[in-house]
Amino acid sequence: MQKAEYLGNRRFEIGVGHMAQPAPDEVTLRVAYVGLCGTDLHIYHGKMDHRVHPPGIIGHEMSGTVAVLGESVKGFAVGDNVVVRPLDYCGSCPACTAGHSHVCHRLKFMGVDSTGALQSYWTVKARSLHRLPDNVDLKRGALVEPLAVACHDVARSRLRAGERAVVLGGGPIGQLIALVGKALGAHVLVSEPHALRRTYAADAGIEVFDPTGANLAEHVEAWTGSKGADVVFEVAGVPQTVQMMTKIAAVRGRICMVAIHSSQPPVDLFRFFWRELELLGARVYQAEDFDRAIELIASGQIPVDPLITSVRPLADVQRAFEMLDTGQAGMKTLLECRA
Numbered sequence: 001m002q003k004a005e006y007l008g009n010r011r012f013e014i015g016v017g018h019m020a021q022p023a024p025d026e027v028t029l030r031v032a033y034v035g036l037c038g039t040d041l042h043i044y045h046g047k048m049d050h051r052v053h054p055p056g057i058i059g060h061e062m063s064g065t066v067a068v069l070g071e072s073v074k075g076f077a078v079g080d081n082v083v084v085r086p087l088d089y090c091g092s093c094p095a096c097t098a099g100h101s102h103v104c105h106r107l108k109f110m111g112v113d114s115t116g117a118l119q120s121y122w123t124v125k126a127r128s129l130h131r132l133p134d135n136v137d138l139k140r141g142a143l144v145e146p147l148a149v150a151c152h153d154v155a156r157s158r159l160r161a162g163e164r165a166v167v168l169g170g171g172p173i174g175q176l177i178a179l180v181g182k183a184l185g186a187h188v189l190v191s192e193p194h195a196l197r198r199t200y201a202a203d204a205g206i207e208v209f210d211p212t213g214a215n216l217a218e219h220v221e222a223w224t225g226s227k228g229a230d231v232v233f234e235v236a237g238v239p240q241t242v243q244m245m246t247k248i249a250a251v252r253g254r255i256c257m258v259a260i261h262s263s264q265p266p267v268d269l270f271r272f273f274w275r276e277l278e279l280l281g282a283r284v285y286q287a288e289d290f291d292r293a294i295e296l297i298a299s300g301q302i303p304v305d306p307l308i309t310s311v312r313p314l315a316d317v318q319r320a321f322e323m324l325d326t327g328q329a330g331m332k333t334l335l336e337c338r339a
């Protein structure tokens with residue numbers, strides 16, 4: 001079997017791996033497609049070597065088929081098409097005990113803190129599986145994980161039909177948040193400086209705004225009849241959008257923090273007092289977010305096909321990362337792991 005190993009320092013190598021036998025509570029999957037995302041790019045840049053410990057196999061947005069079942073696994077059969085919710089939680093810490101295992105104090109993110117999916121076969125705990133219905137093919141299945149992120153963000157924001165939401169940042173997650181918001185009947189505006197990303201969003205029927213040299217706050221003021229946005233999603237992760245998020249939120253508006261900020265940018269706390277704002281953190285997803293994501297794709301409410309801008313064989317992993325790094329990859333690149 002094939003594996004793509006991250007060696008550190010922006011390098012991948014294709015090697016021959018061995019297929020692990022599943023423990024009683026595990027399954028071995030034949031991996032079909034693996035999507036690449038910003039986290040993977042961060043790893044490629046060497047920023048997460050302390051978690052990945054290269055050489056290692058990364059990849060966490062995947063679809064595949066059950067190949068071998070551990071002896072105590074119930075509810076799945078060989079040949080089932082599935083996706084993996086790549087969270088390995090302890091089950092006993094205060095977060096897990098309170099029902100929030102997705103933010104377990106000892107959470108291991110599979111594909112970062114432990115072996116990931118960029119290989120022909122991947123052995124995982126059966127509790128992490130979600131079955132794909134027949135009308136969601138494996139290519140679309142690889143989009144379930146990022147769509148589950150968006151479902152979690154929208155759920156955390158309590159966005160409702162008829163409300164107005166602004167998404168700061170129109171990458172794949174920002175765009176999926178907009179689509180999930182739209183599917184539930186909200187009005188969503190995406191602010192994104194890159195023309196190509198705006199085009200993808202506009203093609204998906206999303207309202208877009210180019211903040212380059214323009215005043216987003218004024219635009220939102222007009223767009224909301226001077227009320228401000230009911231919900232703001234901060235997805236860009238730069239100090240400018242952190243400044244903007246408090247400017248454009250309505251009285252009692254909810255700001256959902258989706259981006260991963262490694263620095264500590266200034267936040268206008270006065271606006272939180274003045275407009276009684278609420279700040280909500282949103283990290284990864286819960287099982288119900290995966291179920292919702294699968295349902296949104298299966299029902300056709302969210303067409304994910306246009307987001308898949310290229311599909312390459314696993315052997316092209318190095319080139320795929322180089323294109324992602326230079327912004328030539330479009331929205332979502334999938335690597336096909338079946339030989």
Ligand SMILES: [Zn+2]
Pocket residue numbers: 036037038039040060061146
């Ligand atoms: Zn990802």
Ligand SMILES: [Zn+2]
Pocket residue numbers: 089090091092093094095096097101104105106107
């Ligand atoms: Zn825990």
